[in-house]
Amino acid sequence: MTRSTGGVLGAQVVPTPVSTADAVTPTVGPEEPTPTPTPEVPTVTPEPTEVVVPTESAVAPEPVPTPEQSASQEPSQPAPTSTSTVDVPWTSDPAVQQSDIPFGAIVVAVLVLVGAAVALTLAVRRARAARAVTGRVGVREPAALTTAIGVLDADTRPTVVLPRSSSDEPTTVLGAVPVADPTRTGPVPADRDPAIDTVRFLLVLGEAMVDSSAPVVQVTQTLERVGAINGAPDAEVVALPTALLVSVPGRTTTQTAASTAGWRQLRLHQVQDVLAVADLAESGAIGPVEGTARIREAVEAPPLYRGRTRVLGYVAVCAGLAMILGGGVLDAVVAAVLGAVIAGIQLAAARMPAAYQALVVLTCAFVASGAVFLLARTGLGIGLLAPLVAPLVTFLPGALLTTAAIDLATRQMIAGSARLAAGGMQLVLLALGITGAAALVGVPAAELGAAAEPLLGWFGPWLGVLVFGVGVVFHHCARRPALPWILLVLVVAYAGQVLGGLFFGGAFSAFVGALLMTPVAMFAATRPTGPPTLVGFLPGFWLLVPGALGLVGVTSILGDSADALSTVVTAGITMVAISLGVLAGIALGSAIGRPGNPGLAKF
Template identity: 50%
Template structure:
C-alpha cells in the first residue's frame, strides 16, 4: 500500500478516535465557566458586590494588570479588549473605554461621577504555559465578578511571581525533545535527528541564560544563535553527512520562528485592527530577517553555495511522524512549563492539528492544509477548555502554530532572498498564503466554538 494512503488512513483514524474521546470526556464531565472561575479565588479574595458604588481607581488598576498580563501571554488585542470591557461592566463602569496595542494599553475607567485614565507599556515579558492557564482562570473570575478589582490585582501579581514548574535541566531536555520531534516531521535523517537533539539542548541552555540579559540584547542573541546553529549544520554538510540534516537547522530554531506572531498579525488585520496587526507583522518580519542574517552569514563563512529546505515526511517511515508529534508535545510542555494535567490535552490537540493538516494536504495542497488544521484546532481547543482538567484554550492551541509552520516557510524565503536567490520570493508568497490560511481557519473555527467557552486566541 502506498505510504501516502497509509498516512491518510492513519490521519482519518486519529481524527475519529480523537473525536470519540472528546465526546466521551464531555459526557463524563464538563467545565462550567463560573465554577472554574471560583477556583481562581484565593484565600482572602472578595467578590464584586452587586449595586455597590463603583471604584474607578481600583477598577482601573485591575484592568491595567489584567490587560498587561494578557498581552504578555500572547492574546490577540480583540480578546484582551473584550475581557477588559467585561471587567469594567461587572464593576459598574460600562462606559469605560480601552485601546489595546501589542506594546501599550490605554484605559479610561468611567463612572457617573468619576473618571480615571491610565497608560502603561506592555508586551515586555512573556508568560509560560502554566501562567497562561492560571491567567485564564483569573480573567474568567474577574469578568464574572468572582474577584473584585483589588483581589484581581493581587491574583495577577501572584501569577506574575509564579516560579517555573520545572528546573533548567528539564527545560533544556524539553527543548531537545521538541527539536527532535520537529526534525522528524520536517523529514530529517537519523543523523539529522541526532544533530537536532544536540543543537536543541545547546539552544535551550542558551535561551535560559539569555533570560537574565536585558531585552535590548534580544536581536543580537537571535542572530548569534542562528549563526551558531547554521554554522554547525553547514560544517556537517561539508563533512559529508548529507542534506538530510538540514531539517535540524529549523528544528533547533523552532521557538525563534514567529509563526504565531505572524498569524496573529494577519488575524488582527483581517478583523480591522490595523495598527496592532501591522505592528505584529513588522515585528515578525524583523525576527525572520534576524534569523536569516545569521544563517546567510554562516553559509557565506563556510562556503555553502546554496541550500533548500525540502520536506520528506516519510524519510524515517510512515509511523515516525506520528510518534514525533507526541515527542514534540512532551518537549514543548517541559520547555514552556505546562502543568502536567495539561500535557495529555496538548498532545491530543497536536494530533488533531497534524491529522487535519495531513488530510488537507492530500486533498487541497500545502497552503490550504494550514487552513484545515486551524479550522479543526480552534473548536477542539475550546472544547478541551470546557473539561475540568483541560487547560485554557490558548495553552492547547499555541503549540499547534509550530506544527502549521508558517514561520518556517518564511525563514526559508527570507534566507533565500538575502542569499541572492530570487526564487525565495515564491516561498515568501507561499508564506503569506499560509498565514492568511491559518488566520481564516481560526476565524472559521471560532464560529463553531462560539457556543463553547469564549474564544481565547
C-alpha cells in the same frame, strides 16, 4: 417603240455617270447594311452564352467538396491533439493526484479525526445531561460552560445589577461585588472612588493578556466584560501590542490610565493563571483588588521546572520538529544536539536587557547554521532544512505572525501591522545569521530546501508530533495535567493538516489543521485538568510552522534564490490560512458551546 426604247436607253446612259455617282452612294448604303451584320451582335450575345462554359468550370469545382471531406478527415486525425488542447487550460491537476502523502499517514489521520469527533460528541452529550441534572436540582453551573464564546461575539457585555442599600449615602455603593456573592468585597470607603480599583485591575489584566500573546480583540472584549461586571459598563479600552489605555467614568471624574505592554513573554503556566483570573473576573467571582493581586502573583511566578528539565524539553522539541519536517534519524540527532546548545545559550542570556536580545537571536542562528553547514561538507548525508530549522524553533515567530494575521482579519490594523513587522524583523535576524554562516563555510543558502531521505517512513512525523508535544510541555512550563490535552490538540492539528494537504494542497492544509484543532482546544478548556484555549492551541501554531517557511524564504532572498519570492508568498498564505482557520474554528465552537448547547469553553 424601238426608238423610244433606245431613247430611253440613251437617256439612261446620260444619267449613268450621275447615277453611277448616285449608285456609289447607294452601294455605300448597302455596304452599311453588310457591316450591319447585326447577326454578329447576336454572335456577341452567344459569346456570353459561351460564358456559360465558366459555369461549367464552376461545376468543375464540385470536387471542392472532396477537399471538404478531406478536411473533415483531417480533424479526425488531430482528435488526440484536441484532447491535449482541452488539458491546456488546466494549469495543474487536482491536489489528490499530485499528493505524495503515504497511504498509512492518511489512514492514521482519518482514524485520529474520527476518534476525536466521537469523543467530543460523547463529551458534549454528557455535558448536556449534567446540565439537565443540575438544572433540576437548582445548582448553578460554572460560568465557563454558560457564557457565550469568544472572539467573534460583538457587544456581549453582561448587565450587572448592584444591590441596593438601605442608606442613601454614596459610601454604600459596592465597587466590585457580584450579585451572587455580596460578601466578598466590603463597602467602598467614602474617600475612595471604586473606579480607581477597577482601572488598576483592568490595566494589570490587559497587560498580562497582551504578554500572553492574546489577540487584541480578545483583550479588548475581556476587559470590557470585566469592567461591566465591576460597575463600569462604559469602560473604554485601547489595546496595542506595546501599550494599553483604559478609561473608566467614575462618580465625579473619569479615571484614565496607560501602561506599556508586550515587553515580556509569559510561560504557559503563567498564561493559564492569567486567563483563569480573567474567567473568574468575567463571571464576577473575584473583585478588582483580589484580581490585581492574583495577576501580579501569576506574572512573577518562577518557572515550574528547573533549568536542566527545560533544556531536555527543548531537545525533545527540536528532535520532534525535525521528524515532522521529514528528517531522518541523523537529522533528528543533530537537531537535538544543537537544540541543547541553543537552550543553554538562552538560559545564559535570560537576564540580559531586552535591547540585546537581537544579538542573542543572531548568535544562535549563526552557531546552529554554521554547525549544520560544516557537517554537510563532511559528506554525512544529512539534510539541511530539518536540522537547521528545528534548533531555531524557539526564535521562529510562528505564533506572533499568526496572531498578527488574526488581528488583521478582525480589523485591528495597527496591532496586526505592528506584530507583522516584529515577526518580519525576527525572520530577518535569523536569515542574516544563516547567510553569514553559509558565506563563511561556503555552503550556498539556496540549498536550504534540501532534505535527507526520512528513515522512519510515514510513521516518523506522527512520532515527531508526540515528542514535540512532550517537549513543549516541559520547556515552556505547562502544567503536567495539561499534557494529554496538548497532545490531543497537536495530533488533531497534524491530522487535519495531512488531510488538508491531500485534498487542497500545502498552503490550505494549514487552514484545515487550525479549523479542527480550535474546537478541540476549546473543549479541553472545559475539563477540570484541561488548559485554557489559548494555551491549548499556542503549541499548534508552532507545529504548523509558518515561521519555518518564512525563514527559508527570507534566507533564499539573501542568497539570491529565484524561488525566494514564491516561498515568502507561500509563508504569507499559510499564516493567513491559519488565522482564518482559527476564526472559523472559534465560530464552530461558539455554535456548539452556546448557553443552550454547552460543552465548549470560551476563547
